Amino acid sequence: MLSGSQQRKKLIMMEIPSVFGPRDRSITLYEGINHHPDPDSIFRSKTVAQLGCGNGWISIALTEKWCPSKVYGLDINPRAIKIAWINLYLNALDDDGLPIYDREGKTLLDRVEFHESDLLFYCRDNKIELDSIVGCIPQILKPSPEAMSKIITENLSKEFGNIFRTSGPLRGFVEDQFGLGLIARAVEEGMAVIKPTGTMIFNVGGRPGQGVCECLFLRRGFRITKLRQTKIMQAANTDISALVEFEKNSPHRFEFFMGSVGDQPISARTALAYMKSGGHVSHALSVYSCQLRQPNQVNKLIEILKNGFHELSRSLDLSFADDSSAHEKITFLVYLASFLNANKPNPCQPPAE
Ligand SMILES: C[S@@+](CC[C@H](N)C(=O)[O-])C[C@H]1O[C@@H](n2cnc3c(N)ncnc32)[C@H](O)[C@@H]1O
16 A cells, blocks of 8 residues: 655755755756656666765656666765765655655655765676666866876877877876866776666766867767756866966867857966956856667677776777768777787788788
8 A cells, every 4th residue: 555645846955065965067967867868768667877976866856757766876975875865765755754655656765775886886896787877976177287298298189189099098097187087987887887778978077178078988989969068157266277287288278168158168278367357267068978889899899908908998999970980990890809819810911012
């Protein structure tokens, strides 16, 4: 027999200062999820992980809306996990403390769990296979002078996106320098625990430049769809002088916007000058939905590269203009990698003399 009321209209959320609750970044992520063309296909009756769940509001809200079979809300901050569990109970029980059942006769407590976890460690450790991953994790854009001078002396590329294509072993390193290291790690961990046709949704702050951000997914063999883009105001006291220094010695330009509506990107140098004259600048925040183009092939390739070809995997670039060239080239790469892995001679004969 069902007890409690069938549906609660609004989420009830407890917040404490040391735990993230709804803010620009996570609200944009949730809006992005709502803009997905077919959210039922990625959430309804599915197994989902939410990375960087904070006080748990997104995990709870998406469960209320799409009834996944299980959502694992994960955060590295143990306090966040405690608050998230409290919020789960606040929303799972009615004012009399009775469980609220959904249309399938289940409660939020049946569908959601929160765990302390560094990215997807919990799922990996418990051999949980996921259908979808949703991520709202930090980006810290703090280029170190030492790392930057290395990039600069390597004299890399005009378009910064090209750094990923030309810098070989520097790539992982470059993603870190652009504050994208944690997202890159989450994507790679995700590939190991998600079903081949699974979907990952991440929000990414656009200061490194759209090309750099998108390359993070594309070079790992994903097809991406931008679900939503908004602008986030840059706090007036944020020091962007390190970015200006980097631009002085490189062709790369970071991406800011004048005010909250400008649509022409400006460099860090221009943004700094504008801020000094009393102006406000913003940067883009985009929500991407990503699916592997050829999941079985790409995963096979990654597995082989992990096995003694680590440097190669850091310089892997599987971004192709269209599906047919991706298909042809990825298939060939897997074939080639399998030969190398088996210590067989290179199957590609050199041209005749
Ligand atoms: C921008 S907040 C997002 C919070 C939450 N999604 C919300 O809706 O408010 C980023 C969250 O990522 C968490 N985080 C940072 N590094 C992490 C890691 N390595 N693994 C898991 N969570 C992490 C932080 O503790 C924080 O709660």
